[in-house]
Amino acid sequence: MNRDLKYWKESATVILAAGIRNHKLSESGINTQISQQPHERNLTLSSVAKSVCDFALLLLQRNQRSTFFPNAYVFPGGRISTADFSNEWIQLFHPYCQSPNLKLDTVKQTDRRSSIFATHRGKLGSQIPGEVAFRICAIRETFEESGILLVKPNNPDKDLNKQGVIQLAHYDQNKLASWRPLVQENAANFIRLCKELDCLPNIWALKEWSNWLTPTSQGSKRFDAAFFICCLEEIPFTVPDGHEIIFHSWMHPLEGIRGHQSGRLLVPPPQWYEIGRLCRFIHLQDLQQFSQDRSVEGCERWFPIRLLASDGFATLLPGDDLYPEDPDLTGETELNLTTSKSLNQARLEVRRLHRIEFRKPHDGTLYVNIEPQYKHVHSLMMNSHHNSHL
DSSP states (O other): OOOTTOOOOEEEEEEEEEEEESSOOOOOOOOOOOOOOOOOOOOHHEEEEEEEEEEEEEEEEEEESSSSSSTOEEEEEEOGGGGOOOOOOHHHHTOOOTTTTOOOOOOOTTOOOHHHSSSGGGGGGGGSSSHHHHHHHHHHHHHHHHHOHHHSSSOOSSSSGGOOSSSSOOOHHHHHHHHHHHHOTTTTHHHHHHHHEEEOOGGOOOEEEEEOOOOOGGGGEEEEEEEHHHHEOOOOOOOOSSSSSSEEEEHHHHHHHHHHHHTTHHHHOEEEHHHHHTTTOOOOHHHHHHHHHHHTOOOOOOEEEEEEEEEEEEEETTTSTOOOOOTTTTSSSSSOOOOOOOOHHHHHTTOOEEEEEEEETEEEEEEOOOOTTTTTTOOOOOOOOOOOOO
């Protein structure tokens, strides 16, 4: 845990995708235009809106009294704890697998590696590298918020990083229910839970997906969030904690996008973008294979910057022509840009686009014409207007 952080806190979240049966996407009559991305096959409204998606995502609704995005629908996750970096984890994993990275696949990325993963934690007093601790954090927080325990029995496997779609181990729900408030009260109790159940956090099932840093336009409460993805064989028993989380829903990616557009769901921009990415996948097996293959490429930190225009604002993302070359992440220097032109005019004056335009709170339109970095995919956004482009 990095106690030297002054401008933001570190956190981790996991996108849970679970297989489902006998469920079909509903029709909502959204009119959409989708243009072809470079070097990608053409995507049509019929191939997305009318396809049968065989997996669902878990979204949790925050309490209305939450100090960060109250009432919002988010993926499970939360702030890192010193317990997630505890050297006790080394003892628990040993001799099952060796430190420092505990048999996680080595990420190829060397330059522009996100500091949340690249920071040398040994200098901060922990033998646990960030790529391990933030996975433990995401698993712990998922258990606290939803009751889902992403662990595996403590016995050897030949290839931990190629488990495929995960079938969760079954534990007595009454026992888990008794442990849950203990872990919520003290994150160190998660280590005790794993010892009692003779299990390990299944860090190998969580694949590195993305990294978002809260923009300065959101105020002083900011998070540097590591996003992982985990594919489950079926929807597990899920119970919101009733405190931080008041409601949960397993839904198709497209349903999440449409729910936000209609104003029925409040989905923060990072989740909004990531759900849109998952709209590109119809089959869980394809998503699992993609996330497994892509995860070794790493990811870059995305720090959104706001462009205020005469008729709304745009959120600029890395790669856009107007995105600063070396932005001040601290917020001490004013970064938000202003133009007297309309969003359309500002967009037509540049060549490289990677931005989300907003004219109303739930009226986001993604414009992107650049190649995704690190073999990723861009978000596929559904919009009620005819000016949606990808």
